[in-house]
Amino acid sequence: MQRRSILVLALGAVLASTLSAPLAFAQQAGDAKALRLSTTTSTENSGLLAYLLPSFEAKTGIKVKVISVGTGKALELGKNGDVDVTLVHARQLEDKFVAEGWGIDRRDVMYNDFVVAGPTADPAKVKGERDVIAAFRKIAAGNAKFISRGDNSGTDVMEKGYWQAAGTKPAGANYVSAGLGMGEVLNMASELGAYTLTDRATYGAYKAKTGLAILVQGDKRMFNPYGIIAVNPDKHKGINYEGAKQLIAWITSREGQAKIAAFKPEGEQLFFPSAQ
Structure with a gap:
């Protein structure tokens, strides 16, 4: 009788472990899908990101955390490994960021003035x-x-x-x-x-x-062009490069570019798509 009780308890522990494993994996996968985006105050203050990102999040299941600062600070966050991807508008600083190896996969996104x-x-x-x-x-x-x-x-x-x-x-x-x-x-x-x-x-x-x-x-x-750049995963451990690639692909896709063109607060188009 005692041996049977021990066996039941052991089987229960194994079953509990088996059932909880997928849940733990799902939680880890969900955490891993979080994407940190540094960007300029213009994309945040204008309301553009609040308009764009829900479509990307719904399509991919990736939650985007936005850090809105000036371009110089946005790129510094990338250098420090504090973000995974950056959307900015200062081409000379962007080119320097890429040339020094901090960023990869830069793409044109849009422009205004x-x-x-x-x-x-x-x-x-x-x-x-x-x-x-x-x-x-x-x-x-x-x-x-x-x-x-x-x-x-x-x-x-x-x-x-x-x-x-x-x-x-x-x-x-x-x-x-x-x-x-x-x-x-x-x-x-x-x-x-x-x-x-x-x-x-x-x-x-x-x-x-x-x-x-x-x-x-x-x-x-x-003229004021914007570019998006993934942070180089070789520079920092833990960079969500896969998520960054998905955001870059989406925002420069036909769907993402059409969303940018359709953003017209009070009927005025504020950003113009420029991805090639």
Whole structure:
């Protein structure tokens, strides 16, 4: 009788182990499918990712965790192995990231453009200017205030290049380096009656809040392309490269590109697909 009880207990333990094994595996597989994406504030603030990612998640079962920062920080997170894939907009920084071996499989995704936004009163008289460098010179000469991202984002890198080309910059307190995201900078520009460089998508998302106007647009130097890059799994253990490849494949596919083109808050297309 005692031997029979021991046998029953042993069989019960084996059965419990057998039944729990698939559950444990499923939990591990679910954890392994989490994908960490670093990206710019423009893709987050505009609402684009909230619109795109549910379709990808439903199709693949991969949950995406978004970390929204400036491009420089987004790439640093990739270098540190803190994310699996990055979606950014600063081609020189992207190429350097890949050339140094931190990223692989870079693909073009989409583009939009930069604009100069500012108060409707336009104290520097730049409204309608199509030469961004000439507009920057007018802002500097007009004793007007300018708010810079100051965060090594793609927008910040582009803005610094414009000032360098202009050969001047607003003096003293007229130039504010905020160290903040695009949405926060637009709010600051509104409060201070200042100009700023912004991507069109984030401007559109904050237009009603800030009351700022687009004053300078249309210069080909204000073209703003976005690329997606997988973090090199050879650099860090635990990188979800398979998940990164699936996101890259989906966002550059016909389906993903069509979703980007269809994103039109208030009827205005903010991003244009560019995957080849």
